[in-house]
Amino acid sequence: MFELHPQLAADTVPIVTWPLSEVLLINDANYPWLLLVPARDNLRDFDDLAPDDLRRASEETVRASKALKTAFAPDKINVGALGNMVPQLHIHVIARFIDDAAWPQPIWGVVPAQPYKADALEARLAVLRDAFGES
Amino acid sequence: MFELHPQLAADTVPIVTWPLSEVLLINDANYPWLLLVPARDNLRDFDDLAPDDLRRASEETVRASKALKTAFAPDKINVGALGNMVPQLHIHVIARFIDDAAWPQPIWGVVPAQPYKADALEARLAVLRDAFGES
Numbered sequence: 408m409f410e411l412h413p414q415l416a417a418d419t420v421p422i423v424t425w426p427l428s429e430v431l432l433i434n435d436a437n438y439p440w441l442l443l444v445p446a447r448d449n450l451r452d453f454d455d456l457a458p459d460d461l462r463r464a465s466e467e468t469v470r471a472s473k474a475l476k477t478a479f480a481p482d483k484i485n486v487g488a489l490g491n492m493v494p495q496l497h498i499h500v501i502a503r504f505i506d507d508a509a510w511p512q513p514i515w516g517v518v519p520a521q522p523y524k525a526d527a528l529e530a531r532l533a534v535l536r537d538a539f540g541e542s
Numbered sequence: 543m544f545e546l547h548p549q550l551a552a553d554t555v556p557i558v559t560w561p562l563s564e565v566l567l568i569n570d571a572n573y574p575w576l577l578l579v580p581a582r583d584n585l586r587d588f589d590d591l592a593p594d595d596l597r598r599a600s601e602e603t604v605r606a607s608k609a610l611k612t613a614f615a616p617d618k619i620n621v622g623a624l625g626n627m628v629p630q631l632h633i634h635v636i637a638r639f640i641d642d643a644a645w646p647q648p649i650w651g652v653v654p655a656q657p658y659k660a661d662a663l664e665a666r667l668a669v670l671r672d673a674f675g676e677s
Contacts, residue, residue: 452619454607465600472589484587487622491638491646503626511626515648 409446412495418520422532423541427463428498430471432535435520436527437509439479439502441471441535450496453488468498474538475502485513544581547630553655557667558676562598563633565606567670570655571662572644574614574637576606576670585631588623603633609673610637620648 411429419431419442427447433440445464450456456464472484481502488498501514509517523531546564554566554577562582568575580599585591591599607619616637623633636649644652658666 452607453621454604454611454619456604461600461604462597465596469589469591469596472587476589483624483626484589485622485624485626486588487620487624487648489618489620489622489648491618491620491648513622513624513626513648513650 409448411444412493412497414493415442415444415495415497420528420532422535423539425463425467425470427460428467430467430539432528432532433499433520434522434528436523436531437518437521438507438514439475439481439531439535440514441475441500443467443471443498443500445496445498451490451494452496453498455496464498468500470539471500474535475500478502478534478538487513489515544583546579547628547632549628550577550579550630550632555663555667557670558674560602560605562595563602565602565674567663567667568634568655569657569663571658571666572653572656573642573649574610574616574666574670575649576610576635578602578606578633578635580631580633586625586629587631588633590631599633603635605674606635609670610635613637613669613673622648624650 419433422430422432427445428443429446431442433442445460468486479502482505483503485501485503554568557565557567562580563578564581566577568577603621614637617640618638620636620638
């Protein structure tokens with residue numbers, strides 16, 4: 408039984424379920440920031456994925472990247488699977504802009520998270536679902 | 543004609559050529575830190591990879607991760623494709639330890655790079671080639 412790590416649940420809002428991953432929005436209005444969490448037990452590192460799931464994870468990373476490009480026209484996409492603090496495998500897919508709060512650094516730990524206000528969150532989720540073809 | 547970005551060439555030492563990627567060691571003794579650079583022109587983001595190359599890139603990321611685990615028994619593997627400063631697609635694969643210089647933060651920008659001394663570099667390359675099955 409897959410269960411989302413409580414820290415990831417606390418930091419995110421669910422958007423959609425894909426064949427492998429739960430697709431989540433990090434609740435930080437500083438960046439359009441997605442998290443893909445493969446819904447399998449006991450994954451920690453990217454290389455723990457079974458071969459079919461590895462293919463799905465890379466395809467879903469591409470799908471998330473392309474949706475961010477469609478929705479936000481960013482200057483760069485950042486992809487990362489770090490997990491030093493939360494041991495459940497999760498893949499960050501982040502739209503970056505040359506005028507964002509952390510550019511050109513990686514986003515982690517640069518500025519405090521700014522939780523979305525309710526209407527901004529609804530608007531962002533709608534744009535993302537549309538870009539995912541899920542609206 | 544693929545050409546390695548001069549900044550990546552300056553920061554690394556070549557180890558081996560795989561079907562898709564040039565496999566490089568970042569010249570920073572703080573961490574066992576590999577860079578995979580897909581040898582294709584005009585790639586910037588992970589989602590720029592053609593489907594067959596996407597499969598190769600994910601397989602080579604797994605191969606690099608497993609080799610780092612074999613060689614160094616790290617506490618965690620970090621994987622990332624950021625590229626905010628160097629626009630040529632490159633995938634970081636880093637062995638992390640709970641007592642390393644940046645733990646639990648991502649490694650980028652935390653402490654200055656410590657170039658390997660000549661004999662330490664040779665030793666590290668030998669261990670990596672052995673873990674890759676290339677020795």
